[in-house]
Amino acid sequence: MKLEGKVLVAQGGGPTAVINQSLVGAVLESRKFQQVTKVYGAINGVAGIINEDFIDLTQETTHNLEQVAKTPSSALFSTRDKPDEKYCKEMFDVMRAHDIRYFFYIGGNDSADTVRIVNEYAEISGYEFRAIHIPKTIDNDLTVNDHTPGYGSAAKFVSQAFIGINLDVRALPGIYIGIVMGRHAGFLTAASSLAQKYPDDGPHLIYLPERPFSLEKFIQDVKKVYDRYGRCIVAVSEGIADETGTPIAVKLMKHIEKDAHGNVNLSGGSLGQLLADHVKEKLNIKRVRSDTFGYLQRSFIGCVSDVDQHEAREVGEKAAQFAIWHNLDGSITIHRTGYYSVDYRLTNLHEVAGKTKIMPDEFINREGNNVTDAFKFYARPLLGTDMPSADRLRAPKVPKILKKE
Amino acid sequence: MKLEGKVLVAQGGGPTAVINQSLVGAVLESRKFQQVTKVYGAINGVAGIINEDFIDLTQETTHNLEQVAKTPSSALFSTRDKPDEKYCKEMFDVMRAHDIRYFFYIGGNDSADTVRIVNEYAEISGYEFRAIHIPKTIDNDLTVNDHTPGYGSAAKFVSQAFIGINLDVRALPGIYIGIVMGRHAGFLTAASSLAQKYPDDGPHLIYLPERPFSLEKFIQDVKKVYDRYGRCIVAVSEGIADETGTPIAVKLMKHIEKDAHGNVNLSGGSLGQLLADHVKEKLNIKRVRSDTFGYLQRSFIGCVSDVDQHEAREVGEKAAQFAIWHNLDGSITIHRTGYYSVDYRLTNLHEVAGKTKIMPDEFINREGNNVTDAFKFYARPLLGTDMPSADRLRAPKVPKILKKE
CATH class of the missing domain: 3.40.50.450 (Rossmann fold)
Structure with missing residues (x-):
């Protein structure tokens, strides 16, 4: 019929x-x-x-x-x-x-x-x-x-962006925080992990909405990586919240308000900027940068x-x-x-209707600040067959002659 | 010898x-x-x-x-x-x-x-x-x-980004403001113009550091485009300043401070966010978005x-x-x-040493809110031979049957 x-x-x-x-x-x-x-x-x-x-x-x-x-x-x-x-x-x-x-x-x-x-x-x-x-x-x-x-292509954008950020922050060291889309599910932010090629490549820390976010732990994590590598690259889901479900941006605004004795931040500073300011203040590191990937990540042509x-x-x-x-x-x-x-x-x-899937536990590490190899194994094929790759110089050091200082 | x-x-x-x-x-x-x-x-x-x-x-x-x-x-x-x-x-x-x-x-x-x-x-x-x-x-x-x-590749990124933004904002209409690198020279921001293919494509307005920026004129410009197309896409150099040389971000902060009777914005809201808030307030348009292209534009791999x-x-x-x-x-x-x-x-x-070139006058339109065809002719070859292109459906409309409302 x-x-x-x-x-x-x-x-x-x-x-x-x-x-x-x-x-x-x-x-x-x-x-x-x-x-x-x-x-x-x-x-x-x-x-x-x-x-x-x-x-x-x-x-x-x-x-x-x-x-x-x-x-x-x-x-x-x-x-x-x-x-x-x-x-x-x-x-x-x-x-x-x-x-x-x-x-x-x-x-x-x-x-x-x-x-x-x-x-x-x-x-x-x-x-x-x-x-x-x-x-x-x-x-x-x-x-x-x-x-x-749709996920694979957006994940490819995020991964390619972090490959570039890795190179950028290695050339001019500091701390970098990239804010990736994802209010409830961290899959897209997690895709930043596929930018890692060399063992010291970033993102060194990945924060997902699936885990409560602690500002204290975050600062400890960043310090640890920075002390080790002299740089730290962080991928953060826009949806991160604390244990009570309060968005971290809101929480940081309150910190600022408190510090300023009641003054209100009217322009609604972005999560990335707020986290960067927080790191600067707590760790006294000068070069702390942030980007919010925003609309570029979902409709970038090519x-x-x-x-x-x-x-x-x-x-x-x-x-x-x-x-x-x-x-x-x-x-x-x-x-x-x-x-x-x-x-x-x-x-x-x-x-399927009206339901939401989040990252399964086996894709998130125990500390809740990175992904597991299981996630990378899962996500890698979705990025397709033509992912670009970064290469490094491996030439030997030249012995110093003047040896000043 | x-x-x-x-x-x-x-x-x-x-x-x-x-x-x-x-x-x-x-x-x-x-x-x-x-x-x-x-x-x-x-x-x-x-x-x-x-x-x-x-x-x-x-x-x-x-x-x-x-x-x-x-x-x-x-x-x-x-x-x-x-x-x-x-x-x-x-x-x-x-x-x-x-x-x-x-x-x-x-x-x-x-x-x-x-x-x-x-x-x-x-x-x-x-x-x-x-x-x-x-x-x-x-x-x-x-x-x-x-x-x-280095310019051609960054220009290609900016242009590709705005092709995507054009498609995004056409599908979900509103106002979009993209902040592009360039403190003194507007060449990179101007490259956004190469995203235009169809006559109503954006960016509809391009603001460069070579011209003093007026907030009043900006609001008028945006309104004019929005009234015509139901959407408006704007490319803005991070370096825009008013006639006295005051950066526009600083100026907008002062507006906000004044409105709030002395309250200080501590997180230093970004230029894009400040401009978006300003448009929302002045034109009463709901969907106003902004992105700061940031570090992605200078080291994006691929x-x-x-x-x-x-x-x-x-x-x-x-x-x-x-x-x-x-x-x-x-x-x-x-x-x-x-x-x-x-x-x-x-x-x-x-x-060459210590000197800076800015956009020549013939590359900027009379109103100071866009580039000329001379610029596009100049810049297009630098983006290379494989620029992606966006295509639209051209199918005819179907006559309405119920004709409600």
């Missing part, structure tokens, strides 16, 4: 370097099926569905789709709307009016939840409808999945993992196949089958 | 993505001359010369040198020391003790000045000595030179201009040839001979 009708694809949440691979995979695969009358794209994710802002991707050239696939960030644009029941009902009404029978939503765990609710309306209404969630998030925090499309690209493409294609070929609903999930190989399965939406 | 003796190479100042190309060019070319007895490298620039911290690069494998050439940031490490006369005299004494007859210093205008002073000591002392400055700076601010090695690589290599080789083959002193300078071709000349150290 072939279900005839239209396909609708949408993209939600933050951009990734490979989110358009999934879009193009779903579109091109859908266009191959005779029962698919049109392939639409919704502009601005779920918001575009409510507003009937559709474009007809059946009329897009295959070549341009391939060019778009290589371009980072949602080509259909995105939204931060998190639909409630009423919103989902409206979405469903619009889709029914347009004879949309297949809905593919590329996004994170909130997007999976949207797909779940819309699908329930279709079932209640007796409307024949297939809905599939296509995974995407640089946070790598979707349950069931071994990892998620820094993409080929493995991530391939997988993002396939989850898009798989969505079309499961829905149109097999008449199934669900969430596409990635499963590791070898080192390194993967397979794609269809998982019940309930198992 | 062949001058027999040792070669010494050193690197100074901030790192670039191609500074080791110049090092390896100078080392490999020097090793070809029979009158060169050894090729030394000074660890930590001029500081390493004072301390006799040399390594013997004659004993480095050619293959490893080639690997190091592809690695960003000074492989010999660097220093922020700016030698005075006494310091230069000490450097000269050490070099004489080690029978160093050829000195190549890779760096900016301060490094050129060091070379100049050391060379004067050699002349006064009647010591046969050739000293050459090899240009390097991401700021692109050396006089005489059409451009400088984002390098091939043109920059070739030129950095050649200025290193040329230094060795001018000094050893022709017995000359000076600064290697790059001259544009076609579109796009260059030639290298030897320039008197006095013409």
Whole structure:
């Protein structure tokens, strides 16, 4: 029984370097099926569905789709709307009016939840409808999945950034603190560890939201590394908090306020700057620098993992196949089958929707200030086959003649 | 008359993505001359010369040198020391003790000045000595030179970053402010303009240290762009200042202090954050974001201009040839001979040492909030032959059926 009708694809949440691979995979695969009358794209994710802002991707050239696939960030644009029941009902009404029978939503765990609710309306209404969630998030925090499309490329950016920082801080020594995205899951920050090649390479310390952060311990850790190497490179998740769940930035602001007898910091100094100031003050080290990687890490063009690209493409294609070929609903999930190989399965939406995965204990060291080799083994293949590498001079020292001082 | 003796190479100042190309060019070319007895490298620039911290690069494998050439940031490490006369005299004494007859210093205008002073000591002392400055700076601010090695690769990073930001802010609209390095010269910030492909692409506004910055005009400019496109992307040099020369960050801090009746901002909120807060307050726009590109832009591995690589290599080789083959002193300078071709000349150290070039007037638009096509024409070839490109969907809109609201 072939279900005839239209396909609708949408993209939600933050951009990734490979989110358009999934879009193009779903579109091109859908266009191959005779029962698919049109392939639409919704502009601005779920918001575009409510507003009937559709474009007809059946009329897009295959070549341009391939060019778009290589371009980072949602080509259909995105939204931060998190639909409630009423919103989902409206979405469903619009889709029914347009004879949309297949809905593919590329996004994170909130997007999976949207797909779940819309699908329930279709079932209640007796409307024949297939809905599939296509995974995407640089946070790598979707349950069931071994990892998620978008993570590998962002991880590659973070790792390449820290390779450069290693070289920079080795040439001009000091302390460096890099703030990486990740409010709840530390996977992206942990990817900084893949910048290590030589035994004294940084990041020497990695702080993740999965572990409570202590300012006292942090200063001790930094001092220990600095005393040993004359430099210290630190990767910090933006989401670090203390044992009570208070964000460290808030905590440091309070310290400052207290010191200044009630004066308020109005510009909301960044976590990186606050940590750098704290280190300067406590350790009396002059050269302490920080960067907040910010938006660069999630949509940087030209820094993409080929493995991530391939997988993002396939989850898009798989969505079309499961829905149109097999008449199934669900969430596409990635499963590791070898080192390194993967397979794609269809998982019940309930198992992914609205849930968050964090770093497992075996990926974090006992002290809670670094990752384990198990994490590196897990993450390395996701960065792809063309990671650049740094090399050092190894020439022998020349004996001194004047031997002053 | 062949001058027999040792070669010494050193690197100074901030790192670039191609500074080791110049090092390896100078080392490999020097090793070809029979009158060169050894090729030394000074660890930590001029500081390493004072301390006799040399390594013997004659004993480095050619293959490893080639690997190091592809690695960003000074492989010999660097220093922020700016030698005075006494310091230069000490450097000269050490070099004489080690029978160093050829000195190549890779760096900016301060490094050129060091070379100049050391060379004067050699002349006064009647010591046969050739000293050459090899240009390097991401700021692109050396006089005489059409451009400088290191600039093209940093410019490529900035341009690629803004391509991603364009896509990101188009998918999730708002205002974005990116702070780029450059205290006195705006060349690196101006390179953001090369991210523009489509007519509505950003950065829509570019503010350079060459023009006084007015907060009122800035808000007007941003509003105009935002009203037109529903988004606004801004590139700002870290060095912007008002007509009196007061840095804008300092000025904004004072605004905040005044508003808060004397409360002091202790964490020194970044320029980007301060500008973003200012826009939020004045235009009442919710989504205003900022990034400070920071250290990522000068040593990011895997984002390098091939043109920059070739030129950095050649200025290193040329230094060795001018000094050893022709017995000359000076600064290697790059001259544009076609579109796009260059030639290298030897320039008197006095013409480069301690001097700073800024953006010429014809590169900046009349309003002082963007660059001209003349700049883009100038800068584009320096980014190299493999700049990635962003593509957009062009599918037609679907007519609405429900036409709600």
